[in-house]
Amino acid sequence: MLLKNSVFSARYRGIRVFVYLCSLAALILYGRVHFPYVTLQMCLSRPEFYDGTKISVGNEATVRDVYKDGFIIEQLGKQVRVSAPDVHVASGEFVYLHAVFFKPDSLHALKVRVAKKRRAKIWLSVFPVLLIGAYFFHRFRFNVKTFYFEERRSCQIL
Amino acid sequence: MPDLVTHTATAYFLMRSDSFQRFRVFFYLGAILPDILARPIHIMFPQFYLYTIAIHTPLFMILFTLLFAEFFQTFRLHVIKYLLFGILSHFFLDLFQKHITDGYYWFFPFSWRSFEIGLFWPELPVRLVPVWILLVAATEITLRLKRRFTRISS
Numbered sequence: 001m002l003l004k005n006s007v008f009s010a011r012y013r014g015i016r017v018f019v020y021l022c023s024l025a026a027l028i029l030y031g032r033v034h035f036p037y038v039t040l041q042m043c044l045s046r047p048e049f050y051d052g053t054k055i056s057v058g059n060e061a062t063v064r065d066v067y068k069d070g071f072i073i074e075q076l077g078k079q080v081r082v083s084a085p086d087v088h089v090a091s092g093e094f095v096y097l098h099a100v101f102f103k104p105d106s107l108h109a110l111k112v113r114v115a116k117k118r119r120a121k122i123w124l125s126v127f128p129v130l131l132i133g134a135y136f137f138h139r140f141r142f143n144v145k146t147f148y149f150e151e152r153r154s155c156q157i158l
Numbered sequence: 159m160p161d162l163v164t165h166t167a168t169a170y171f172l173m174r175s176d177s178f179q180r181f182r183v184f185f186y187l188g189a190i191l192p193d194i195l196a197r198p199i200h201i202m203f204p205q206f207y208l209y210t211i212a213i214h215t216p217l218f219m220i221l222f223t224l225l226f227a228e229f230f231q232t233f234r235l236h237v238i239k240y241l242l243f244g245i246l247s248h249f250f251l252d253l254f255q256k257h258i259t260d261g262y263y264w265f266f267p268f269s270w271r272s273f274e275i276g277l278f279w280p281e282l283p284v285r286l287v288p289v290w291i292l293l294v295a296a297t298e299i300t301l302r303l304k305r306r307f308t309r310i311s312s
């Protein structure tokens with residue numbers, strides 16, 4: 001009890017916030033630095049080295065053009081030709097691929113998935129955020145002097 | 159991720175009881191938190207994708223919950239409890255999805271293994287959104303009418 005009162009008291013609040021923020025930042029950086037898989041962008045920056053490597057492609061890759069035996073995808077402003085016979089995609093669709101990278105900038109698809117309702121999903125997801133945000137600020141207000149959220153008097157439930 | 163309407167509707171049904179009235183907003187918040195912290199950056203700035211990997215993981219969410227709770231002077235433990243259970247409901251639904259790329263890194267940063275049950279593609283629940291909205295509306299209307307009738311009859 002004594003430990004709880006001292007360690008979690010308002011006195012150490014600044015230190016705790018600092019420690020949490022640093023830990024969150026460290027996790028984000030760790031994820032960035034130690035991500036163990038090869039990405040399409042890595043292949044495009046070192047095509048000789050990654051020639052013949054199996055990779056997964058996601059991260060907002062969209063179809064730009066469609067051909068008889070494949071299509072072109074764009075990811076982070078770079079376009080890559082994908083050979084994928086018998087796959088039906090349309091321009092503008094989001095795709096996820098499991099593929100083999102070939103230098104200088106092409107892929108041979110092993111598996112293709114078209115995320116058909118992804119745009120709808122993104123737009124629909126905005127409404128719950130607004131709704132829950134409005135509900136939260138209806139219940140609480142932020143006191144800029146104390147830096148605490150306070151329950152609004154009008155909606156105090158005891 | 160299933161869409162956030164699906165996550166919110168699930169949270170709504172889990173927290174509808176009046177006994178959760180005071181703190182249910184934290185559960186709702188927790189139910190959408192992993193996606194609202196990670197996805198906007200990922201969708202709007204895909205070049206930062208690798209920086210968002212850590213965000214949609216249990217450890218990050220636990221630390222974020224502790225940080226968020228620091229902004230409440232009273233009932234801090236309730237904030238932590240409801241937020242964490244909301245986050246748990248989010249991850250529970252996410253677990254049932256399937257991906258052809260990697261799924262979620264549940265044990266990050268200790269392991270890069272991803273695991274999922276693989277029942278549906280992430281976009282599938284979008285088709286059910288009208289059903290969730292109708293169910294929530296029907297529940298709300300029924301409960302309010304019931305409350306009004308009990309008030310009148312007493």
Ligand SMILES: [Zn+2]
Nearest residue numbers: 159192193252
């Ligand atoms: Zn999610």
